[in-house]
Amino acid sequence: MNHTAQGTVVIFGGRSEIGVEVATRLAPGRTVILAARRADDLVDECTVVRAAGATAVHAVEFDADSLDTHPAVLDRIAAFGPIDVAVLAFGILGDQARAETDVAHAVSIVHTDYLAQVALLTDLAQRLRAQGSGRLVVFSSVAGWRVRRANYVYGSAKAGLDGFASGLADALHGSGISLLLVRPGFVIGRMTEGMSPAPLSSTPPQVADATVRALHRGRGQVWVPAVLRPVFFGMRLVPRALWRRLPR
Numbered sequence: 001m002n003h004t005a006q007g008t009v010v011i012f013g014g015r016s017e018i019g020v021e022v023a024t025r026l027a028p029g030r031t032v033i034l035a036a037r038r039a040d041d042l043v044d045e046c047t048v049v050r051a052a053g054a055t056a057v058h059a060v061e062f063d064a065d066s067l068d069t070h071p072a073v074l075d076r077i078a079a080f081g082p083i084d085v086a087v088l089a090f091g092i093l094g095d096q097a098r099a100e101t102d103v104a105h106a107v108s109i110v111h112t113d114y115l116a117q118v119a120l121l122t123d124l125a126q127r128l129r130a131q132g133s134g135r136l137v138v139f140s141s142v143a144g145w146r147v148r149r150a151n152y153v154y155g156s157a158k159a160g161l162d163g164f165a166s167g168l169a170d171a172l173h174g175s176g177i178s179l180l181l182v183r184p185g186f187v188i189g190r191m192t193e194g195m196s197p198a199p200l201s202s203t204p205p206q207v208a209d210a211t212v213r214a215l216h217r218g219r220g221q222v223w224v225p226a227v228l229r230p231v232f233f234g235m236r237l238v239p240r241a242l243w244r245r246l247p248r
Helices: 017-026 043-051 067-078 103-131 149-172 204-216 228-235
Strands: 008-012 031-036 056-061 083-088 134-139 177-184 221-224
Touching: 008 017, 017 031, 017 043, 017 083, 017 204, 031 043, 031 067, 043 056, 056 067, 067 103, 083 103, 103 134, 103 149, 103 177, 134 149, 134 204, 149 177, 177 204, 204 221
Parallel strands: 008 031, 008 083, 031 056, 083 134, 134 177, 177 221
Antiparallel strands: none
16 A cells, blocks of 8 residues: 555654655655754754645644643644654663663653653554544664663663553554554664664664655554564573673
């Protein structure tokens, strides 16, 4: 089934490299909304998406951490028409070393990468149910598949998000609403700048390609790259004494 020109695409985290890449691939014939903080500064991102074939591109102010503002943001987005695809592309990596001693920093990572996602997904799911259609895209991470000592604050938030999204997908089954859960490995981009790439790394365009391909195929989950799936299933069997010494 061809979804290339149906409904509005909303990218929550409209400044995200992966989010913008996904938007360009879904843009032809659609209205695209980029929702992010400092929406007035999204000129370059809007230009790229418009050049990809979007019929209209709108920048909407959205602060993921300000949970009580989510309903008003979604009301504003609804004014542009029914949502076909809602992509949650916001998140922070944080500083693991700092988070181990700075309570506020640890909480901020979990707030953005888990609590804010749960709040937005819950509201979106209700609205899409009322609408009778729509698709959700959630970015988990292999970091949440089995949490490692080297990044356990970020990894634990992703583990929680992965579990929540998996349960929500089951709750939505048969409703006409679908959820695609994306589990990328290490992504070389702004978020990981200055870090040594892990084995089997990918780039934002590669993650976007795999995401959109899975979305069009009606998949429920996708690992990026695909080889990570058997690798990480095997890693569940690694003894804990060895696991705790593994790098990020």
